[in-house]
Amino acid sequence: MTGVTYAPLPLATAQPPTTSPTPFTTPNTDNCPNKTTPPPPIDTSEVPAPGESAPKPLPIPNPPIGGDRLGGCGVVLPSGAPGLPEGISATAFVVSDLDTGKVLVAKDPHGRYRPASTIKVLLADVALRVLDLNKVVIGTQEDANADGTRVGIGPGGRYTNRQLFQALIMASGNDAAHAISAQLGGDEATVAKMNSMADRLQAKDTRAATPSGLDGPGMSTSAYDLSLLFRDAMTLPLFAELIHTEQVDFPGYPADPKNTDDKDHPGYPIGNDNHLLFEYDGALGGKTGYTDDARQTFVAGAQRNGHRLAVTLLKADVLPFRPWEQAAKLLDYAFALPSGASVGQLPNASAKSTDSTVVVASPPVIASTEPADDTASDHRGLRNTLIVGGVILVLVLLAGARRMNRPRR
Template sequence: MKKFIAIFFLMLLAANTAVVPVYGLEAGSLQSRSAVLINADDGQVLFEKNMSDKMAPASITKIMLLLLISEKMDNGEIKLEQELTISENAAGMGGSQIYLEAYETQTVENMLKAISMRSANDASVAMAEFMYGSVEGCVKAMNDRAKELGMNNTHFVNVTGLPEPEHLTTAYDIALMTKELLKYDYVNEYMLTWMDSVYVGKEKDSEQVLVNTNRLINNYEGLLAGKTGFTNEAKYCLSAAAKRNDTTLIAVVLGSDTTKIRFAEIQKILNEGFANYKNIIFHSKGDVIRTSPVYCGVNDDFNVVSKENIYYFTESNCKAEDFNLEYVLEENLKAPLSKDVAIGKAVLYKDGKMLGEYKLYPEKDIEKENFFKFYLNNVLENIIR
């Protein structure tokens, strides 16, 4: 049975699962043991093969580490230029590495390059210790964040992806954490850089040339991010996100027998998605949708915006003209108004059926008119007349 289907289609406040018609990609046509394709905007599953099977993820594990780093950078806790001291524990990590020396200093930026491009285990442990004081503390944070994201079949034991019997996740869960990472752009540059280098050692006298393990960088249009992984237990793995026009998709393959298979199959999955589906964006986040009158405000009216894209993910043959948007705003709005409190909604329809609702907000805080100024401008003006 063809499985290019849509499950878990939640249009914001709508709770019903919608199924998009099937297309030509069949699970049986893939050699990878597990795979999934999702829409990055709402998490809708478009294709799956054993997406909930618990498997070893190898270095794809580091997507969660990169997410935690990105979140700490976003709230100002760490910066690219900050320096950290490499511990004996970090320097002693095996597997993929950049051969850091114990007690040398490095910058956060160099560690991000090493993790994103070479998948360096020593750099990963160094960042885990830098952020949380220990690898164990970082692993706890990774598992806590996984639960928050709904990664219900994931359990991390380390920050590197090196084999551990209980270090398991699923293709679907990997897609979820990749989706979350796309909210930030702190590591995009490094994930999409083909070649760079860092100098390591206490004297910084050893150049480590970094060649990205993700060869999609050179041959896949619209690639946004990607992370490879390999161990003998996990085999070849890959998570990749790509964008074309207004559509962003995330594909994951696990358990491929060769690196050639993982790259070929992830491109096949992404291509099928872009060929058959698209996002129609009616209003982008922050666009002025309309104006609304307001009483007792500094100004007589204000701009109305949405804090998210107003969009619909659908089959590629649909057009924007097939849909209707209705705007419902509260009546007799009175200042003050907060930009964080909704004052209405946009409702999306197709063929008379409601597809979703999107909250609308003032573009900025609306201050109440000063009473004395209001009196001078209005009451006295009328008296003078």
């Protein structure tokens, strides 16, 4: 697969630093250190707002979702499987089959960690189902002020929802996440919708605190849950298309009319920030993530010999290999396992079921197949009259036929 030209992100880089503050060691999770909550934060991002308290830890399902073996906290391998490849720094991971839902290999699968921007998979799974992709959204200063990685949305810019999803999934734009969540009723309402969908999918270790993946009080997911969320999102054709897209053009925005020195900001190309897409044969794409507290997070899929697998990594490091390289090693390992190898199962719950909590703040404008204005009412009235008349005619003909066939006395 050929490389891609990455546009310089105007306000922040999409990738974290390439150095690690600590030397690499393989994390040991045998004693379940993160069974109830993620590791302690290293900054103040999860401090509750004044007057609020941190949410309590999510309940731990019993028995474990996905099977008893997935209740373990160390490495979980199929019977007779070889040892794992060297150099996996992810504290937790899961490799699963996107089609059958079988979990092939895992480490601390239900341990709770922070998702960082991989939670955008859940945001996309919610929003793609309800937003009109052709609707034009006007960028705001609030979008432009979003914390963290931004794709470069500017006040007054005109963006279709399709372009916002491209920015969200390909370039991990937190400004795009803000513009999308605004259409779902704002951050608080969007987070509620995301958590409702996670619960419906049986992702019981997952609680979103922000739409974008920025750390917040109570934020949590697991390698198992992230596999489940990714599998459900992959049932959406546009999501599968976008994670596999290498580069698109993104619109610019007009000059600030209040600033005489400002000029129009031209559009520019944006590239997919997932290196596995370009470096791994059969890669389907995926989503990257990073915060100081979450460290490196990653989810992606690949296809080989008719099999589609997904890999999720949580609390990984860049040493001795980048997350996409660790993912590649785990995918190679899982693809080589014998047919039928399994240590558990993803549930088959689907977000396609109707949920009254997943609604759009303002219904999208969708082209109608009915004539507009009063003509539509007239046509509907004529149609109803013809239907009623037809029913009456059928009843009259049936009654006449019955009289003709009645035996004479």
